[in-house]
Amino acid sequence: MDISHDTLVAFSKSWGLFYLMAFFVCVVVYALWPSNRKRFDRAKHSILDRDDRPWQK
Amino acid sequence: MIAKLTSSERQNALVLAVIVALAGAAMAILGRSDVLGVHGLIVMIFAGVVIYLIMASFYEPEPTEDREASYYDDPIKAGIVLAMVWAVFGMFMGVWVAAQLAWPDLAFDGAWSSFGRLRPTHTTGVIFGFGGNALIATSFHVVQRTSRARLAGQVSPWFVLLGFNLFCVLAVSGYLLGVTQSKEYAEAEWYADLWLVIVWVTYFILYIATIARRKEPHIYVANWYFMAFILVVAILHIVNNLALPVSWGHAKSYTIWPGVQDAMVQWWYGHNAVAFFLTAGFLGMLYYYLPVRAQRPIFSYRLSILSFWGITFFYMWAGSHHLHYTALPHWVQTLGMTFSVMLLVPSWASAGNALLTLNGAWHRVRDDATLRFMMAAAVFYGLSTFEGSFMAIRPVNALSHYTDWTVGHVHAGALGWVALITFGSLYTLVPVLWKRERMYSAALIEVHFWLAIAGTLIYVFAMWNSGIIQGLMWRTYTEEGALAYSFVDSLVAMYPYYIARAFGGLLFLIGAVVACYNIWMTVRAVPAAAPRATDIPATTVAVPGE
Numbered sequence: 134m135d136i137s138h139d140t141l142v143a144f145s146k147s148w149g150l151f152y153l154m155a156f157f158v159c160v161v162v163y164a165l166w167p168s169n170r171k172r173f174d175r176a177k178h179s180i181l182d183r184d185d186r187p188w189q190k
Numbered sequence: 191m192i193a194k195l196t197s198s199e200r201q202n203a204l205v206l207a208v209i210v211a212l213a214g215a216a217m218a219i220l221g222r223s224d225v226l227g228v229h230g231l232i233v234m235i236f237a238g239v240v241i242y243l244i245m246a247s248f249y250e251p252e253p254t255e256d257r258e259a260s261y262y263d264d265p266i267k268a269g270i271v272l273a274m275v276w277a278v279f280g281m282f283m284g285v286w287v288a289a290q291l292a293w294p295d296l297a298f299d300g301a302w303s304s305f306g307r308l309r310p311t312h313t314t315g316v317i318f319g320f321g322g323n324a325l326i327a328t329s330f331h332v333v334q335r336t337s338r339a340r341l342a343g344q345v346s347p348w349f350v351l352l353g354f355n356l357f358c359v360l361a362v363s364g365y366l367l368g369v370t371q372s373k374e375y376a377e378a379e380w381y382a383d384l385w386l387v388i389v390w391v392t393y394f395i396l397y398i399a400t401i402a403r404r405k406e407p408h409i410y411v412a413n414w415y416f417m418a419f420i421l422v423v424a425i426l427h428i429v430n431n432l433a434l435p436v437s438w439g440h441a442k443s444y445t446i447w448p449g450v451q452d453a454m455v456q457w458w459y460g461h462n463a464v465a466f467f468l469t470a471g472f473l474g475m476l477y478y479y480l481p482v483r484a485q486r487p488i489f490s491y492r493l494s495i496l497s498f499w500g501i502t503f504f505y506m507w508a509g510s511h512h513l514h515y516t517a518l519p520h521w522v523q524t525l526g527m528t529f530s531v532m533l534l535v536p537s538w539a540s541a542g543n544a545l546l547t548l549n550g551a552w553h554r555v556r557d558d559a560t561l562r563f564m565m566a567a568a569v570f571y572g573l574s575t576f577e578g579s580f581m582a583i584r585p586v587n588a589l590s591h592y593t594d595w596t597v598g599h600v601h602a603g604a605l606g607w608v609a610l611i612t613f614g615s616l617y618t619l620v621p622v623l624w625k626r627e628r629m630y631s632a633a634l635i636e637v638h639f640w641l642a643i644a645g646t647l648i649y650v651f652a653m654w655n656s657g658i659i660q661g662l663m664w665r666t667y668t669e670e671g672a673l674a675y676s677f678v679d680s681l682v683a684m685y686p687y688y689i690a691r692a693f694g695g696l697l698f699l700i701g702a703v704v705a706c707y708n709i710w711m712t713v714r715a716v717p718a719a720a721p722r723a724t725d726i727p728a729t730t731v732a733v734p735g736e
Contacts, residue, residue, distance in 0.1 A: 142521055160499040164492040176408040177487040188338040188405035
């Protein structure tokens with residue numbers, strides 16, 4: 134198979150852009166999804182707990 | 191160190207050390223008088239010391255306590271000590287090479303002490319020795335605390351830590367002996383590179399396995415950064431170091447990448463080493479130690495997610511800005527330039543997120559030099575990422591490239607961001623880890639802070655001045671269209687700045703020595719803190735809205 138310079142340029146200018154845009158949308162949706170808020174709030178406060186032992190049942 | 195291992199784990203550790211010693215023997219036999227032979231000897235000595243340490247307490251009683259009820263902190267402590275040793279070594283070498291530029295006689299006519307051999311010992315010493323050990327130590331700490339689970343291995347954390355340091359020793363001693371791959375930040379030769387692959391894959395598996403044991407539903411964002419750091423550095427290291435050795439008995443190898451592809455692969459590696467070794471991992475530190483020290487949750491968790499994915503996906507494409515005006519296709523240069531400019535968005539999102547976390551706690555920043563270290567680090571991170579995006583623009587690069595401006599930019603990042611966030615994190619971590627109430631001396635942290643800030647500013651301003659003067663002198667033409675200045679003219683103009691730069695670096699080095707003393711005295715002289723009550727949340731603080 135012969136991949137020319139022009140083929141690569143065309144590919145990166147089209148699909149390269151599309152996949153980055155699609156990825157960006159996915160990340161924004163994940164970060165702003167309303168039901169994730171609780172989990173993120175818990176995560177950011179959890180590191181401030183003063184417990185210094187692993188979790189035991 | 192050995193007393194915490196069961197007897198079967200001690201056996202495993204011994205077998206590993208013996209295998210490494212045998213590999214060293216094979217290198218010594220195959221390499222004979224070549225540098226490879228010398229390195230074989232170094233590997234054997236290193237493994238010999240480890241074997242001695244294991245054997246010395248091989249028949250001690252096994253641990254009786256439930257190890258899963260406590261975090262595994264011994265490798266972290268060793269990692270902090272090693273990081274500080276490498277910091278002093280690497281920064282001393284930096285001051286030495288900086289002084290050589292002003293006073294070339296300081297090479298003392300030795301081959302081993304010439305500029306070309308000493309410079310990579312500085313870069314490897316500070317980036318991998320200091321930065322790498324600090325990253326390994328803090329990542330082991332953060333992953334355990336945020337996952338509320340002990341590390342997933344007993345021997346493997348030691349293997350990762352000691353194996354990584356063996357790599358650093360092989361790299362640095364190799365440069366002094368005259369071997370190099372001539373690749374920026376990847377100068378170590380093929381056998382050391384192969385060893386690092388083994389160590390690094392173990393590190394990755396250990397990290398993932400620890401995350402898999404987590405008792406928290408969500409993986410805290412600091413771990414994302416550490417995981418990106420470990421995973422991407424593995425990919426970069428393997429691809430960039432694909433090389434064929436001249437023979438099994440020879441240290442020299444040749445890269446498989448030809449011509450401009452080699453240049454592209456090298457700077458894809460080089461720039462992502464800055465991105466994932468010197469940025470992602472240290473952002474992991476920032477997102478854990480800054481909120482913990484300030485006792486305030488991160489300003490916006492959502493923003494930290496957005497900037498994480500922004501940084502991971504943009505940085506990958508930015509490397510070609512190191513190759514403006516070269517044989518690299520024009521569109522690849524433009525691609526690198528565009529992504530470098532876009533990178534400013536996630537970078538400033540992280541820096542702003544850190545500073546907004548401190549908003550409302552400025553009195554603590556004023557009173558607590560440790561927190562101020564981290565605040566200043568976030569500011570320098572914002573400044574140097576702005577500068578980096580700016581310098582990646584092709585016409586700006588025409589002025590800045592090959593000049594000291596680049597060196598100044600790198601050090602704004604390395605001293606102002608990487609080293610400051612590391613020192614801030616270590617001053618937070620050391621008392622916690624050794625269960626002390628506080629650091630030995632708050633005044634010495636203050637002294638260190640101002641030495642570090644003064645050193646960084648002197649260094650960076652000296653290099654900005656000299657870099658722009660260099661760039662302008664090299665592009666000044668006479669009316670006849672000839673170059674107005676010779677290279678030596680520009681070199682003479684640099685002399686005062688080279689002296690200033692060495693002085694700035696010296697201040698920074700003194701600060702690191704002060705930190706070593708402070709950490710040592712904290713461990714030796716500060717009384718142990720009363721055991722902390724468990725399951726008591728931190729004093730409730732007002733949470734800023736998102």
